[in-house]
Amino acid sequence: MEIAVLADIHGNLAALDAVLADCALHGVDQLVVLGDHFSGPLLPFETAERLISLAPTAIAGNHERQLLTQSLHEMGETDRFTCQALAPHHFDWMTGLPATLRLENDILLVHGTPTSDTAYFLETVSAEGLHPATQVEIVARAEGTDARIILCGHTHIQRKVAxxxxxxxxxxxxxxxPAYEDTEPFPHQISNTSPHARYALLNDANGDWAASFHTVAYDWEQAAQIAERNGRPEWARALRTGRL
Structure with missing residues (x-):
C-alpha cells in the first residue's frame, strides 16, 4: 500500500492540484490530509470543493477548529476571509472531521501533537528561536500512544524522526x-526557502513502513497574485520565495 500524506493546504488550489497530479504518477492507494485545509487568502471555496470531492481520509487542524468555534470578531484576518468565502456544506464537512484518527492500526494522524492541534511535535520554539525538537521532547509529546507511525503537520516543515x-x-x-510567522509561544518564523508544494509518500512493504518526501513545482506566481489581490502581500512573498 502507498499512502499520500498531505497537510496544510491553506486554500492553495493550484498547489493542491499539482500535488494530486504527482500522486497519480506514483499510483497512490490512499489520500490522507492532516488539517488546515482551506484557511488562506487564496481560493478557499474552490479548494474545499476540490478536496471534499476526493473523499480523503482527513482530520481537522487548528484552523478548522477556529472556523467552527470562533465568531467573525474573534477570528484572525485569514480565518475571517475563509469563513466568509465558504458555503454551509463546507462547514458540515469540517464538523465531521476528528481531531485525531487511527489508521491501519499502525498509524496515528494528528495535526500538531496527539494532544494539541497548536503544539509543535518535531520542532521546539524557545526565546532563542525555532530548532529541531530533541528525542526526549518528541518521545514525551507522543506519550499515551503506541502507534508505530505518527503523521503530523502544523509546522509546514518536512521532517521524519525515528x-x-x-x-x-x-x-x-x-x-x-512554504513560510509563515507566529508569536506563540515566542515570536518565530518558518521558512522552507523555496516556493514548492510539499507532501510525503508512506509505503508499506510487508509491514515495514518507509516514508519519502516530495516537492512539486506549480504556478506559485498565480497564487501570489491572488494573495496580493486579497490584500495579503506577506502571503504573496511567502508563496513566491518560500521566505518571509
Whole structure:
C-alpha cells in the first residue's frame, strides 16, 4: 500500500492540484490530509470543493477548529476571509472531521501533537528561536500512544524522526504555504526557502513502513497574485520565495 500524506493546504488550489497530479504518477492507494485545509487568502471555496470531492481520509487542524468555534470578531484576518468565502456544506464537512484518527492500526494522524492541534511535535520554539525538537521532547509529546507511525503537520516543515524503539514520526510539509510567522509561544518564523508544494509518500512493504518526501513545482506566481489581490502581500512573498 502507498499512502499520500498531505497537510496544510491553506486554500492553495493550484498547489493542491499539482500535488494530486504527482500522486497519480506514483499510483497512490490512499489520500490522507492532516488539517488546515482551506484557511488562506487564496481560493478557499474552490479548494474545499476540490478536496471534499476526493473523499480523503482527513482530520481537522487548528484552523478548522477556529472556523467552527470562533465568531467573525474573534477570528484572525485569514480565518475571517475563509469563513466568509465558504458555503454551509463546507462547514458540515469540517464538523465531521476528528481531531485525531487511527489508521491501519499502525498509524496515528494528528495535526500538531496527539494532544494539541497548536503544539509543535518535531520542532521546539524557545526565546532563542525555532530548532529541531530533541528525542526526549518528541518521545514525551507522543506519550499515551503506541502507534508505530505518527503523521503530523502544523509546522509546514518536512521532517521524519525515528524514536529509537521502532516508532517513526513524519511531517509531510505544507502543500500550500512554504513560510509563515507566529508569536506563540515566542515570536518565530518558518521558512522552507523555496516556493514548492510539499507532501510525503508512506509505503508499506510487508509491514515495514518507509516514508519519502516530495516537492512539486506549480504556478506559485498565480497564487501570489491572488494573495496580493486579497490584500495579503506577506502571503504573496511567502508563496513566491518560500521566505518571509
Amino acid at each position: 524514536f529509537g524503539d521502532g516508532r517513526l514520526a513524519i511531517n509531510p510539509g505544507s502543500v500550500g504555504l
